[in-house]
Amino acid sequence: MGFSSFLIDSAAPLRRLAAFVLLMGLAAPLAAQDSTIGGETHARAAAAPALQAVRATEPPQIDGRLDEPAWNGASVATDFIQFQPDPGAAASERTEVRVLYMDDAIYIGARMHDRDPDGIIRRLARRDEQVTTDAFSVAFDSYFDHRTAFRFSVSVAGVQSDALMFSDTQEDGDWDAVWESATRTDETGWTAELRIPLSQLRFAGSSDDAGSTWGINFLREIARLEELSTWSPLPEDRSRIVSAFGTLRDLQGLQPRRNLEVRPYVLSSATRTPGSADDPFHAATALRQTVGGDLKYGITENLTLNVTVNPDFGQVEADPSVVNLTAFETFFPEKRPFFQEGSDIFGFSFGAGDDNNESLFYSRRIGRTPQGSVTSPAAYRDVPEATSILGAAKLSGKTADGWSIGFLDALTSNESARFVSPGGTSGAQLVEPMTNYAVARVIKDFRDGESAVGVIATATNRRLGDGGPLAFLADDAYTGGIDFRHRFGNGNYQIDGHVIGSTVSGSPEAIARIQRSSVHYFQSPDSRHGLDPTRTRLSGSTSTISFSKVGGGNWRYGLFGENRSPGFESNDLGFQQNADYRVGAAWVNYQQFRPQGPFRNWGVNAATWSGWTFGGERQFTGGNVNGNFQLKNFWRGFAGFNQEWAGIATTALRGGPSLYQPSQWSSWGGVFTDSRKPVRFGAVFNAGGEYSTATRRLGLSPNVMLQPSSRLQLNFGPSLQWNDRAWQFVSRPGASDGTHYVFARLSQQTVSITTRLNYTFSPDLSLQFYAQPFVSAGSYDRFMEVDDPRASAFSDRFRTYGDNEIRRVEANGYGLYQVDSDRDGKADFGFADPDFNVKSFRSNLVLRWQYRPGSTVFLVWSRDQQSFVNDGSFRFGDDLTDLARIPSTNIFLVKFEHWLGL
Numbered sequence: 001m002g003f004s005s006f007l008i009d010s011a012a013p014l015r016r017l018a019a020f021v022l023l024m025g026l027a028a029p030l031a032a033q034d035s036t037i038g039g040e041t042h043a044r045a046a047a048a049p050a051l052q053a054v055r056a057t058e059p060p061q062i063d064g065r066l067d068e069p070a071w072n073g074a075s076v077a078t079d080f081i082q083f084q085p086d087p088g089a090a091a092s093e094r095t096e097v098r099v100l101y102m103d104d105a106i107y108i109g110a111r112m113h114d115r116d117p118d119g120i121i122r123r124l125a126r127r128d129e130q131v132t133t134d135a136f137s138v139a140f141d142s143y144f145d146h147r148t149a150f151r152f153s154v155s156v157a158g159v160q161s162d163a164l165m166f167s168d169t170q171e172d173g174d175w176d177a178v179w180e181s182a183t184r185t186d187e188t189g190w191t192a193e194l195r196i197p198l199s200q201l202r203f204a205g206s207s208d209d210a211g212s213t214w215g216i217n218f219l220r221e222i223a224r225l226e227e228l229s230t231w232s233p234l235p236e237d238r239s240r241i242v243s244a245f246g247t248l249r250d251l252q253g254l255q256p257r258r259n260l261e262v263r264p265y266v267l268s269s270a271t272r273t274p275g276s277a278d279d280p281f282h283a284a285t286a287l288r289q290t291v292g293g294d295l296k297y298g299i300t301e302n303l304t305l306n307v308t309v310n311p312d313f314g315q316v317e318a319d320p321s322v323v324n325l326t327a328f329e330t331f332f333p334e335k336r337p338f339f340q341e342g343s344d345i346f347g348f349s350f351g352a353g354d355d356n357n358e359s360l361f362y363s364r365r366i367g368r369t370p371q372g373s374v375t376s377p378a379a380y381r382d383v384p385e386a387t388s389i390l391g392a393a394k395l396s397g398k399t400a401d402g403w404s405i406g407f408l409d410a411l412t413s414n415e416s417a418r419f420v421s422p423g424g425t426s427g428a429q430l431v432e433p434m435t436n437y438a439v440a441r442v443i444k445d446f447r448d449g450e451s452a453v454g455v456i457a458t459a460t461n462r463r464l465g466d467g468g469p470l471a472f473l474a475d476d477a478y479t480g481g482i483d484f485r486h487r488f489g490n491g492n493y494q495i496d497g498h499v500i501g502s503t504v505s506g507s508p509e510a511i512a513r514i515q516r517s518s519v520h521y522f523q524s525p526d527s528r529h530g531l532d533p534t535r536t537r538l539s540g541s542t543s544t545i546s547f548s549k550v551g552g553g554n555w556r557y558g559l560f561g562e563n564r565s566p567g568f569e570s571n572d573l574g575f576q577q578n579a580d581y582r583v584g585a586a587w588v589n590y591q592q593f594r595p596q597g598p599f600r601n602w603g604v605n606a607a608t609w610s611g612w613t614f615g616g617e618r619q620f621t622g623g624n625v626n627g628n629f630q631l632k633n634f635w636r637g638f639a640g641f642n643q644e645w646a647g648i649a650t651t652a653l654r655g656g657p658s659l660y661q662p663s664q665w666s667s668w669g670g671v672f673t674d675s676r677k678p679v680r681f682g683a684v685f686n687a688g689g690e691y692s693t694a695t696r697r698l699g700l701s702p703n704v705m706l707q708p709s710s711r712l713q714l715n716f717g718p719s720l721q722w723n724d725r726a727w728q729f730v731s732r733p734g735a736s737d738g739t740h741y742v743f744a745r746l747s748q749q750t751v752s753i754t755t756r757l758n759y760t761f762s763p764d765l766s767l768q769f770y771a772q773p774f775v776s777a778g779s780y781d782r783f784m785e786v787d788d789p790r791a792s793a794f795s796d797r798f799r800t801y802g803d804n805e806i807r808r809v810e811a812n813g814y815g816l817y818q819v820d821s822d823r824d825g826k827a828d829f830g831f832a833d834p835d836f837n838v839k840s841f842r843s844n845l846v847l848r849w850q851y852r853p854g855s856t857v858f859l860v861w862s863r864d865q866q867s868f869v870n871d872g873s874f875r876f877g878d879d880l881t882d883l884a885r886i887p888s889t890n891i892f893l894v895k896f897e898h899w900l901g902l
Helices: 027-032 039-048 508-516 878-883
Strands: 050-052 081-084 097-103 106-114 135-141 149-155 160-166 170-172 180-186 187-196 212-222 227-232 247-252 260-272 285-298 302-308 378-381 387-397 403-414 415-420 427-430 434-447 451-462 476-488 493-503 537-549 555-564 581-591 599-612 618-631 636-645 647-649 658-660 664-672 678-690 696-706 712-731 742-762 765-786 798-800 806-811 815-817 827-831 836-852 857-871 889-897
Touching: 050 678, 097 212, 106 212, 149 187, 149 212, 149 537, 260 712, 493 857, 508 537, 537 581, 712 765, 712 827, 765 878, 836 878
Parallel strands: 050 247
Antiparallel strands: 081 227, 097 106, 106 187, 135 149, 135 212, 149 160, 160 170, 180 187, 212 227, 212 247, 260 285, 260 889, 285 302, 302 387, 378 415, 387 403, 403 434, 415 427, 434 451, 451 476, 476 493, 493 537, 537 555, 555 581, 581 599, 599 618, 618 636, 618 647, 636 664, 647 658, 664 678, 678 696, 696 712, 712 742, 742 765, 765 798, 765 836, 806 815, 815 827, 836 857, 857 889
16 A cells, blocks of 8 residues: 555566666666656646645544544545556546644545445455555655655555655655554445544644645555556656645644654563583573663654664564575665664665665664674584664654754674583683664755755774774774765756765774675785785775656666776675676666556566776676566566676686676566455566576476455465576685685575465454475586686686596595595595585464554564585475474564553
8 A cells, every 4th residue: 555655567686796787777667666756847736736724623533434523624635536557537436535633633534435335355464564455545745845755544444554755756664653543334435534643744833824735645546446546646657756746735833743752662582492401501491581662752843863772673574594605695674673764864775776785774784693703612602693782773854944864873782602612611702892883864955856965974883992803893984975866857857876985994804804805805816906914994985877767758768877996895884795896787668557458557678788897807798678567457477588798707706816707698577467366376487597508597486375355365485496507616725736716517406485374353463474494405516626717618717627536525524525636646625515405494473463553562483493414415305304303493472562652
């Protein structure tokens, strides 16, 4: 439900850095969706509908009846216009909305007439969950900046959803407010009644002589028709949302309150873990009680302070299992409520495309797994799983004259690991220092939001003292940047970009570690920058510039450029995977928004890109074409093809010389049946390979969604992946004759089955179950080493070891390969057997009861089983049987949180 969420078209991510540079080409429809004010702004604003605000003398009772006399005196918003499926046409059913206000709240009364009341789709779900159902939404641009709005939605079943809308077309669904609603159905359709406390909105005060004007819009969703209609029409090209709102006029005497909200919590948990009775740190059952809370205070009418003390950042759903065979870090999304809110201000992405996760602020750095380890000999050890967050605070808001301000600061504690030496001596070692993290962000809007300039700064400061075992960590890390956007040509064209600088300081060991990391690989013999082991500071920069057509008509196109220096480093508080490249790209998109032939809508996209190192070597050149569609029978689909030509892979040897990368291809696609039906199917595939080698991959992810009743939803989604790679990196052991870069042929199979079951007893009481068994096995053979890294022929690039040159042995219970290159009977070097079989099972059962607005009780059972063996055999039936025998960790948790609004 909502104004922004329904604008997303299906698209599939590309799989390499080459594709990351222009995901705009793959998701060109999104380029328009994520834009700011669209075409003919002032003319459209002048023609937007207006509604007269009416002050109530008595508050309506929130029961969904709309029978109080006050509603009869309110102005009526009607004559809704379709956004989908036939933009600009009159809505198929009549909708009437009334607005009242008092000193403490805004009241909305909506009647959704329906000539087929039996056809209304009524599905229950937990709060903020998106399901196919009839629904009503209202959004307030109470700043009246034409870019920011607060959205409140309620389904016909009474399920609430809310979000913060920003940058005109984007939406932060993690924003939550405390408000009331009620719905009723009758023989003429259904009604919704909402009470929005003014404490949940941000606005400038007004006097009795000069009333305030807000932006406002209403949205109705008729699920059986997949029809979306709004009171103030939205442009069919998706280029504007908030800036296309109508107005709510003459709000007299409203004054924002410096409201205080307190949400204390109490948590009790019992954790049962497997372990050895000889381990002094192991307890079969560990009990824990925790008390903490969050505070939200309106310092001014526009700025809000959020503080959390001893926060509970327990996740009700674990991260999915993955097997990462690359040198790069895996990205996991944030799931902790305190950090989820505020993406409109604190988010600062510096990579290209919507599927790129690179950002200056990656909040999962705060409270991360300790980076140190026990270096002393230890028979047993107890290492914390996460760093404790002592406290965190956020100051954020937007002023009436267009200043968006955000500041976040968090302090994490020292963490030590306990251990017992083989001789029985106890000890402790610091594994994470006390650290302060800070982010500051300021944005200034101009020209009614059509242009803006912003600045950002981040800081990470560690209390390392003399370093000791943590000398490999940087003392301080800072980034600072400026970004801008400018709309012109009646808002249909945009230029935007950013410039960011970074600096990291610390011991020579810490800076050398960063230089050697997979982001930089300064130690590569082909690097023109060179590793300097004496450095105590590393600095760099990154910048982008783009021009694009983002509104007006069916066509979109754009140009993009990025320049990232070798020394740019932001991983202490951000998320970054690459450095040292220059990229140029172009894309074009055509989107048909109206029904045409068998289609309700369709679109096609094309893109091309090329990238070079700072030294001028071409890393990649590629292009893709893709499309998406929805048929008139409500089926959806997408497909695409990507081509990348040969180039130089600077990171393939993980600090070694650059390696020739042969041409490759990839394709993807998916189809989904009618989302209105109680039984729905979908399937997504991806495939790819290299033209000159036997490298191939194939993935298939079918999905079944069952909704046998309005209360029950079951989603069953297996995923199958086959990966045959002709040259997979294994190791780079050193020898007397220099470093050897060992590769092998890899055959990998992966199966996971994600199951979700939701049963909603009422909008305030729900049961959620999540489970994912995961099995991945990889078998390596045909071991080889790099002979001529830049040779285009595979046989010249790699030299395969002969049968009498390599052998496998057992050492201390582990497999080891030994290589005797000169066949003198003495091993020159060795490396661990890379075969693997990874199994895991993760599940969560969560009972959630919102016993009053903003106050919730959670009962949680979490189960985790994991196993790794040095065996590349994949036997799915036996693997599942083995998985059932793996000892499990079980967590039983009860959490009580209570909201107080003062």
